[in-house]
Amino acid sequence: MQRAVRGAPSAARLRGWARAAARPDQQITLRVVGAAEARTLNRAFRRRDHPTNVLSFGYSPTQGDIVLCHPVIAREARAQGKALAAHYAHLVVHGMLHLRGLRHGRRMERAEIAILARLGVADPYTVE
Incomplete structure (x- = not known):
């Protein structure tokens, strides 16, 4: 777990959210940037010249990296009226x-909703 910015959830919280969705044999690096x-x-990997909330890089069935962009996630959470932790949990x-x-x-959304429910996080696709 690497954090390059202040204000992000703790490493323990990020790991907990990742483990909830991980296969038992997965080895993942999470980085908040x-x-x-x-x-x-x-820009380098998707040819899109703007920051994005989350990027996933799979290297094998059991290894990968997830990069989370704190400023984008914080802005989205505010705009959507969501708790920052809930939005982070969803994106992890x-x-x-x-x-x-x-x-x-739809298959991915159903999986997200089920995992987040186990974590006590509301359905991110429901508009209140």
Whole structure:
């Protein structure tokens, strides 16, 4: 677990959310970064010239990295009226599911909702 910015959840919380969505044999590095690093990575690997909330890099079925951009996540949480921790939990789970091979769509959303419910986090797709 690496944190390059202040204000992010603790390493223990991030690990707990990741473990909730991980396969037993997965070895994952979580890194929380600022907007400049997220933009650089997004541009290099996705050819999109802006920071993004989460990036997942799978190297094998059991190894990968997840990069979380704190400024983007904080801005999204405020805009969506969500607790910062809940939004982080969602994005950590989201990134873990990508590393497990899931793609965006209803199946992934159902998995996210189920895992987050076990963590005590509300359905991120429900608008209040």
